[in-house]
Amino acid sequence: MEDLFRHLETLTTLPVATRQILNDLFRPLxxxxxxxxxxxxxxxxxxxxxxxxxLRAFWTSADGVEYNKxxxxxxxxxxxxxxxxxxxxxxxxVQALTPCTLQVASFSRIETLYDDHPAIERLARVQAEHLxxxxxxxxxxxxxxxxxxxxxxxxxxxxxxxxxIPQYHIASHLGITPTQxxxxxxxxxx
Numbered sequence: 001m002e003d004l005f006r007h008l009e010t011l012t013t014l015p016v017a018t019r020q021i022l023n024d025l026f027r028p029l030x031x032x033x034x035x036x037x038x039x040x041x042x043x044x045x046x047x048x049x050x051x052x053x054x055l056r057a058f059w060t061s062a063d064g065v066e067y068n069k070x071x072x073x074x075x076x077x078x079x080x081x082x083x084x085x086x087x088x089x090x091x092x093x094v095q096a097l098t099p100c101t102l103q104v105a106s107f108s109r110i111e112t113l114y115d116d117h118p119a120i121e122r123l124a125r126v127q128a129e130h131l132x133x134x135x136x137x138x139x140x141x142x143x144x145x146x147x148x149x150x151x152x153x154x155x156x157x158x159x160x161x162x163x164x165i166p167q168y169h170i171a172s173h174l175g176i177t178p179t180q181x182x183x184x185x186x187x188x189x190x
Contacts, residue, residue: 029102048105
């Protein structure tokens with residue numbers, strides 16, 4: 001839990017009483033490799049802090065092609081916010097690519113604390129702003145950067161990720177084929 005609180009403290013200051021309330025809301029969850037945190041079409045009320053492991057959020061087309069939207073690694077706070085805020089089934093699946101250790105809490109229970117605990121509401125707002133900025137930058141990168149530049153940026157943002165997950169997941173995230181990724185990797189200096 002200390003990793004979670006270190007992360008939360010980077011977003012906003014948390015009074016001791018607020019830390020205790022949050023501590024009581026989170027519970028550990030272990031996901032084996034390939035297990036799902038949520039599947040597309042299912043309802044979800046959980047958010048999770050990743051203590052260890054790599055997960056992917058992805059969408060599957062009608063013809064069965066998977067598109068990786070994002071990766072979650074150690075220190076990330078994740079949830080399918082569209083589904084959480086709209087109280088609708090998730091349009092994305094979240095799957096463990098490695099064995100994962102998570103701290104999980106009910107989003108709706110956290111929401112009920114906003115009025116009485118401004119620090120929790122502020123924390124949720126700052127986290128939402130953070131996620132918006134990440135989403136906005138990803139959309140800009142997909143339009144403005146070529147595949148090689150997107151790959152190099154991924155290497156900077158997720159150091160060591162390539163050694164932990166299959167390359168086809170990296171390619172899907174970049175919006176290219178595994179063959180294109182192999183060509184890009186071959187052109188880069190060692």
